[in-house]
Amino acid sequence: MRRKSFYFDKFENRVPYKAIPENKYRTFLFQFTGTLTIALGIAYLNWRWRYSFNYEAMWFSVLLVTAETLSFISTVMVIINFWSNKDVPQTPPVQYLSEIEDLQGRPDRSIKIDVFIATYNEDVELVRLSIIDAKRMKYPHDNVVIKIYVLDDGRRDGRNPAKENMKVVAEEEGVGYLLREHNEGYKAGNLKNALEQTDGDIFVILDADTRPFPDFLIHTIGYFRNRKMAWVQTPQWFYDTTEPEKLSDIISTKFRIKKEGVKKGVEKIFGKIIVNEDIYGNDPRLFYDVILRKRNYHNAAFCCGAGSVHRREAIMSLAVKDFSEEIRKLEEELTILNRSSNEIEEKTKKLIIDQEIIPFKFHASEDIYTSIMLHADKENRWESLQHPEVECKMLSTQDLDSWIKQHQRYAEGSLDIALKDNPIFKRGLTIRQKICYFSTIWSYFAPFWILIFLISPIIFFFTLTLPVKAYSFDFFKYFLPFQIMNTFAMLLGCWGISTKRGDQYYISGFWYMLMSLFTVVSGKKVKFNVTSKDLNFSNNLPHIVPHLVLIGLTLLGIGYNIVLIYMGVHPTPSGFAANAFWCIFNIISLSIMIRAAYWRPRSVLEPGKIQTS
Amino acid sequence: MEKKDETKIDAVQNQTEALPESNLIFITKRKLEGENSGVDELNIDNRVSGVYCNGVQYYDLNNIRFINNTGIANLISLMRSLLKKGVVVKFVNANNIIRDKIKSFGLEKFINLG
Numbered sequence: 001m002r003r004k005s006f007y008f009d010k011f012e013n014r015v016p017y018k019a020i021p022e023n024k025y026r027t028f029l030f031q032f033t034g035t036l037t038i039a040l041g042i043a044y045l046n047w048r049w050r051y052s053f054n055y056e057a058m059w060f061s062v063l064l065v066t067a068e069t070l071s072f073i074s075t076v077m078v079i080i081n082f083w084s085n086k087d088v089p090q091t092p093p094v095q096y097l098s099e100i101e102d103l104q105g106r107p108d109r110s111i112k113i114d115v116f117i118a119t120y121n122e123d124v125e126l127v128r129l130s131i132i133d134a135k136r137m138k139y140p141h142d143n144v145v146i147k148i149y150v151l152d153d154g155r156r157d158g159r160n161p162a163k164e165n166m167k168v169v170a171e172e173e174g175v176g177y178l179l180r181e182h183n184e185g186y187k188a189g190n191l192k193n194a195l196e197q198t199d200g201d202i203f204v205i206l207d208a209d210t211r212p213f214p215d216f217l218i219h220t221i222g223y224f225r226n227r228k229m230a231w232v233q234t235p236q237w238f239y240d241t242t243e244p245e246k247l248s249d250i251i252s253t254k255f256r257i258k259k260e261g262v263k264k265g266v267e268k269i270f271g272k273i274i275v276n277e278d279i280y281g282n283d284p285r286l287f288y289d290v291i292l293r294k295r296n297y298h299n300a301a302f303c304c305g306a307g308s309v310h311r312r313e314a315i316m317s318l319a320v321k322d323f324s325e326e327i328r329k330l331e332e333e334l335t336i337l338n339r340s341s342n343e344i345e346e347k348t349k350k351l352i353i354d355q356e357i358i359p360f361k362f363h364a365s366e367d368i369y370t371s372i373m374l375h376a377d378k379e380n381r382w383e384s385l386q387h388p389e390v391e392c393k394m395l396s397t398q399d400l401d402s403w404i405k406q407h408q409r410y411a412e413g414s415l416d417i418a419l420k421d422n423p424i425f426k427r428g429l430t431i432r433q434k435i436c437y438f439s440t441i442w443s444y445f446a447p448f449w450i451l452i453f454l455i456s457p458i459i460f461f462f463t464l465t466l467p468v469k470a471y472s473f474d475f476f477k478y479f480l481p482f483q484i485m486n487t488f489a490m491l492l493g494c495w496g497i498s499t500k501r502g503d504q505y506y507i508s509g510f511w512y513m514l515m516s517l518f519t520v521v522s523g524k525k526v527k528f529n530v531t532s533k534d535l536n537f538s539n540n541l542p543h544i545v546p547h548l549v550l551i552g553l554t555l556l557g558i559g560y561n562i563v564l565i566y567m568g569v570h571p572t573p574s575g576f577a578a579n580a581f582w583c584i585f586n587i588i589s590l591s592i593m594i595r596a597a598y599w600r601p602r603s604v605l606e607p608g609k610i611q612t613s
Numbered sequence: 614m615e616k617k618d619e620t621k622i623d624a625v626q627n628q629t630e631a632l633p634e635s636n637l638i639f640i641t642k643r644k645l646e647g648e649n650s651g652v653d654e655l656n657i658d659n660r661v662s663g664v665y666c667n668g669v670q671y672y673d674l675n676n677i678r679f680i681n682n683t684g685i686a687n688l689i690s691l692m693r694s695l696l697k698k699g700v701v702v703k704f705v706n707a708n709n710i711i712r713d714k715i716k717s718f719g720l721e722k723f724i725n726l727g
Contacts (some may be wrong), residue, residue, distance in 0.1 A: 104710060106646070106679050196690075199649040199683065312647075316682035323689060324718045331722075352723060353696050357686045379717070 004125040008240040008395060016237045019388035020495045021290055022085050033489035034079040034163040041072050041483040047478045050470075057465040060203070064467040067452035074446070075486060077439035080432070082290070082493035088385055091222035095141040097201060100224045101313060110143040113217065114200030118190050120153045120183075122208035124164040125447035131173045133211040138218060140259070149198065153183055153190045176475075185362035188370075195359050200312060207306035210236075212392040220309045223385055230314035230374050230382035234307040235389070242599070244277035246270070253416035279502040279599045280403050281398035282593070290494050292386040300436035301386035302371035306394060314382050314579075318360040318373055326355050364526040365413025372417070374439055376428030400540045400596045404512045411444045411516035412526040418444075419520060443506075447514040450507055454550055454586055455613035457579040461557025464571050471578045507589035511546045540597035547590045554583050642676060647669045647683035670695055671727070675706040680714050692724065703727045 048068065053061040094100055098108045115134050119127050127150065133354060134148045156166035157179055170177035180193045191205065202224060206212060216234070223232050248270040257263050295301040303310075330351050334344045361369040374382045397403040423429055424439035468475055490499065520526065558580055565568040641659045662673040672691075680688070692702045705727035707715075715724050 104679050195683075197649060201649060313682050316647075316686050320682055320685050320689065320718050320720070324720050324723075327723055328719060348723070349696060352689075353693055355693075357689055 016390035030492040067449035119208040188360035188366035247273035281505040298432040647681040
């Protein structure tokens, strides 16, 4: 049988990156520059708040300096996050239960490992690829039982002929198939259902498109010798990110240039310019190889779902603890309200019946939320680890609409946690853990300051009012050292990994983040949108209208100011120069989303779901 | 009371049929030790002994040496299932490991250990 072919087949031979080795000198240099950045930032903001206001436009001055201060808080938290690194040496794979937990009188036995492949509506042939790769995982001990289960939340067991049959694929591949009759709790509910029916001491979570490498288990299970290790997250490596394209090729295709001479001319002028590499900014290397990995130092690396390995006892302890907490809370409330013992007993009984035992929190961001709860467990003091090397490959979102839906879910989930169970106030977390978790959540408040940074030059262009007294020597004396040191610190902190795309999407993502904020603040239910990984190009215009408006206004403002300068009536040409320079950065950042909205792979002539052979 | 319960249990070992059939719920020994799969629940030897008496379902934990977090979760699930049917559950002859585990979760008030 010839297997179905997919758009990502051509990327099958891509090789993942190697984790950057630790370097204590680089870490020391980062700590030095990071400390200087904080000191210079404080000096700059001190000067800004005390001496730089344009008293004729106080609202504008305060607005901008507030944005700068909020952004600086973010910088400080990033420096704390990046402070140091603590990779844990790998140990050989575990064979017996006694190696990972106290037996307490039980006879010893070999460990059991379950591999869960969570699916909802993905192409069953795509899931088959993940199953096949999961089956290829090696383990050196024959007596260790490894069971693979497909967790089907789509009820694709053949009852609905309109749906593909997931159960048949699982049976053909000889793996377990678990389904449930509802979708309560989304992915967390799906995992709960699986945990109720299985008993692996350690279990691996894979998404429908997560394809583990053969050494996945060999490289990760040994960490559980540390009896406090609750979970190990491996990097999510997207092997289908868009390839770089020559600008000359794009121009030739776009304008349908067929004449060889013209083609050669275009090639000569634009041939060296490479664009569109990872157009959606999907490459998560910076996140996994730096941000999350450095959280090992603070024991604050959180679980990201796919590609993670868990100790069942840790997650079940959380589930039971939550159950007990809920009942205790109710009982306390009723006691405070002076209710009769009969009423307390009745209501408690009712809650026991209604209250489910939930291992992973039923939440749009179930992975980070569950991580917070496990780290906050004072009795067990669970630890987590971000494993540095890539052990599996995954697919990334292939169109802007899916990308935005996926990131909106991350943002809404994190903001929801901030409002309902803020890690800053969470008992049991260490201060460093609180800072790391809050740093993640804080980053989703960024539209507050990003929007101000984006509109400030526009306000200047049309009001000719500066948000500072003047762009004087004093301003640059404080501003430049801070910015230069910050850039240097981030370069060292990110271990040389390019932040270009990430920075661009951070700025241009302001709109979806703002929408997420509105969703959460207005109390709307945060939905768990399943991320589409298909090639499916929809109309992306609504996503980029704010970007087009901002760029349009910026260009209009620049044009207007140039006319004023030309006429010799501009009050502050230096202010214009500073703002125009600032705008170049803004436009470049905003334009990435516009480019992504209209980007199509050149090989795809007809937008379609999957190319089949 | 505990003594009395134990006597009852000893007297009617494995008489789960005393519970009205619609309410019959079994729990296996291995499930309390956290083993959720590969246990033949139909084999009476695997089941925790129990007896139903005056609206109370007693389970004898005499042979259960150890319980882990998954086991506690299974125990709660059993309790919930029976409570839904209006049956009160009591566990008797629990050893110190089980008692301590239940206590560590603050569940001693809600899981009746007889």
